[in-house]
Amino acid sequence: MSTQQQEPESQESPQDPEMKGTESPQQRRLKEKQEGMVDEHAEDEAEAAGETVHIKVFRYDPEVADKQEPRFDDFHVPFEKGMTVLDAVMYARDEFDSSLTFRHSCRQAVCGSDAFFVNGSQMLGCKTQLSELEQPVRIEPLPHQEVVKDLVVDMDHFYDQMHAVEPYFQDEETPDASDLEEQRQTPENREKIKMSSRCIWCGACMSSCNIAAGDNEYLGPAAINKAYKFAMDDRESEEIKEHRLRILEQEHGVWRCQTQFSCTEVCPKDIPLTEHIQELKREAVKKNLKFW
Amino acid sequence: MSQSYNRGLIEDFGRWKEFSAGMWAWIFHKFTGWMLIGYLFTHIAVLSSAIAAADGQTMMLAGEQVDAYTGTLQGLESLFIVRVLEVGLLAVAVFHILNGVRLLMVDLGVGLTAQDKSFYASLVLTGVITVASVPTFMAGVGL
Amino acid sequence: MAERYSSFTPGGTAWFLQRVTAAFLIVVLAFHFFLLHFVNHASEITFAGTQARMEDVGYFLTMVLFLIAGAFHGVNGVYNALVNQGLSGTPKKVVLAVLVIAAGLLIVQGVWVALVMRGMI
Numbered sequence: 001m002s003t004q005q006q007e008p009e010s011q012e013s014p015q016d017p018e019m020k021g022t023e024s025p026q027q028r029r030l031k032e033k034q035e036g037m038v039d040e041h042a043e044d045e046a047e048a049a050g051e052t053v054h055i056k057v058f059r060y061d062p063e064v065a066d067k068q069e070p071r072f073d074d075f076h077v078p079f080e081k082g083m084t085v086l087d088a089v090m091y092a093r094d095e096f097d098s099s100l101t102f103r104h105s106c107r108q109a110v111c112g113s114d115a116f117f118v119n120g121s122q123m124l125g126c127k128t129q130l131s132e133l134e135q136p137v138r139i140e141p142l143p144h145q146e147v148v149k150d151l152v153v154d155m156d157h158f159y160d161q162m163h164a165v166e167p168y169f170q171d172e173e174t175p176d177a178s179d180l181e182e183q184r185q186t187p188e189n190r191e192k193i194k195m196s197s198r199c200i201w202c203g204a205c206m207s208s209c210n211i212a213a214g215d216n217e218y219l220g221p222a223a224i225n226k227a228y229k230f231a232m233d234d235r236e237s238e239e240i241k242e243h244r245l246r247i248l249e250q251e252h253g254v255w256r257c258q259t260q261f262s263c264t265e266v267c268p269k270d271i272p273l274t275e276h277i278q279e280l281k282r283e284a285v286k287k288n289l290k291f292w
Numbered sequence: 293m294s295q296s297y298n299r300g301l302i303e304d305f306g307r308w309k310e311f312s313a314g315m316w317a318w319i320f321h322k323f324t325g326w327m328l329i330g331y332l333f334t335h336i337a338v339l340s341s342a343i344a345a346a347d348g349q350t351m352m353l354a355g356e357q358v359d360a361y362t363g364t365l366q367g368l369e370s371l372f373i374v375r376v377l378e379v380g381l382l383a384v385a386v387f388h389i390l391n392g393v394r395l396l397m398v399d400l401g402v403g404l405t406a407q408d409k410s411f412y413a414s415l416v417l418t419g420v421i422t423v424a425s426v427p428t429f430m431a432g433v434g435l
Numbered sequence: 436m437a438e439r440y441s442s443f444t445p446g447g448t449a450w451f452l453q454r455v456t457a458a459f460l461i462v463v464l465a466f467h468f469f470l471l472h473f474v475n476h477a478s479e480i481t482f483a484g485t486q487a488r489m490e491d492v493g494y495f496l497t498m499v500l501f502l503i504a505g506a507f508h509g510v511n512g513v514y515n516a517l518v519n520q521g522l523s524g525t526p527k528k529v530v531l532a533v534l535v536i537a538a539g540l541l542i543v544q545g546v547w548v549a550l551v552m553r554g555m556i
Binding site for chain 2: 060062063070119120121141143144146147148154210258259260261262265272274275278279281282
């Protein structure tokens with residue numbers, strides 16, 4: 001764990017930084033640090049009493065001279081019952097430093113935009129209670145992806161891998177116009193793919209995967225899970241399932257999974273990713289054994 | 293995006309304290325695997341002294357004239373360090389076997405929720421088997 | 436990216452064989468250790484004793500199969516470990532060739548030694 005010591009952020013100036021004319025929040029914060037305005041002792045006491053939470057946030061911005069070299073900024077956020085990691089960084093942004101950048105939208109673990117690396121593990125900011133974390137809470141962007149700014153990482157590669165498995169329902173046989181009703185799925189089959197359909201594309205699994213980090217071509221847990229959802233769907237024809245397996249059984253497909261269970265452990269939607277990947281491996285082997 | 297920052301292999305090495313059971317199992321399995329394949333090459337090299345022995349070559353061992361194969365193997369076995377390495381080899385092999393069984397179970401989709409417990413179990417069992425084997429492995433060799 | 440399809444499976448067969456050899460090796464490696472450390476102590480091994488064991492066809496064949504399975508399992512494991520690290524392109528092909536040659540030499544040498552022990556060469 002990083003023990004990097006930095007002067008804590010001052011909380012005595014809730015004034016909107018935008019109001020201070022030309023002085024950027026960056027410069028203001030730097031100045032405060034230099035002046036050493038902060039009463040660290042009082043903050044320690046507040047933290048001990050559970051009134052504030054100490055968060056250390058990863059900062060990087062290629063366009064600001066002081067942030068081109070990544071560093072951690074400390075914020076002491078007033079704690080409220082039920083407060084999440086996302087709440088804390090939002091408070092820090094709204095009250096202390098408006099330049100603090102991160103993705104977020106729905107705040108209820110549906111949009112999948114606020115996956116962070118919190119205390120050494122990939123978590124969804126809006127789904128992680130601060131009270132369950134050890135302080136100071138270290139908040140970083142997802143590892144193994146390029147950092148664009150602060151907590152924002154480049155997701156292009158992740159989306160490329162997701163799209164590579166053709167993540168959409170395919171059916172060659174168009175039903176007769178006369179029976180254009182719903183395409184029904186049995187409850188059992190629905191149950192089978194239920195967990196895999198919960199993916200919110202947050203990228204936590206991909207970031208936690210040691211193999212995806214080393215082998216850039218590896219499809220990764222999220223994409224394979226997405227393929228599982230469709231490959232296991234009975235409504236798709238056998239040919240399409242085979243087509244899907246052909247994508248998955250490439251060298252950089254399912255075989256790269258080393259069953260470390262990292263993805264399964266970090267998935268905020270509790271998808272049994274490793275189990276799904278293993279099942280697809282067995283499916284692929286069975287399919288090939290038939291040809292022998 | 294003009295520029296971005298690559299944090300490199302963050303998490304992979306510097307954060308080993310935060311690794312989970314499955315990660316450790318993988319690291320140990322890979323490490324023991326490297327050692328075992330390395331040993332297999334050495335093993336065949338040492339056993340190749342049988343070719344010399346079959347040719348009738350002999351060597352001196354503890355004041356006796358013996359064939360090259362017996363002399364090489366018993367000569368190595370009389371070294372304390374070789375015995376220690378053999379205990380190490382046993383530990384490595386036993387772990388690789390036990391964790392290998394665990395991985396085969398995982399491949400068959402059996403007991404996926406207990407994968408961390410089965411890793412700890414294979415570690416403990418490896419320790420027990422290794423310790424229990426020390427007397428046999430160290431029999432008849434002095435420092 | 437995963438857009439290149441191939442008609443045969445580059446990883447699948449190797450993956451499956453890795454599991455099959457694993458199951459075989461688990462049994463035989465345990466047997467091997469037990470036989471040559473607990474039943475016969477390693478320090479008491481003699482050429483005559485080895486020759487006597489190798490006389491048995493079943494034992495001889497098991498040991499040859501053990502060697503082939505071990506060589507494949509080990510070399511394939513090493514190769515996979517390197518691919519997992521992102522080895523690709525020409526270095527990957529070179530590594531594969533080197534590993535195949537090394538495994539081949541290991542098997543040839545091992546089988547030769549086994550045949551000598553059996554007195555067949």
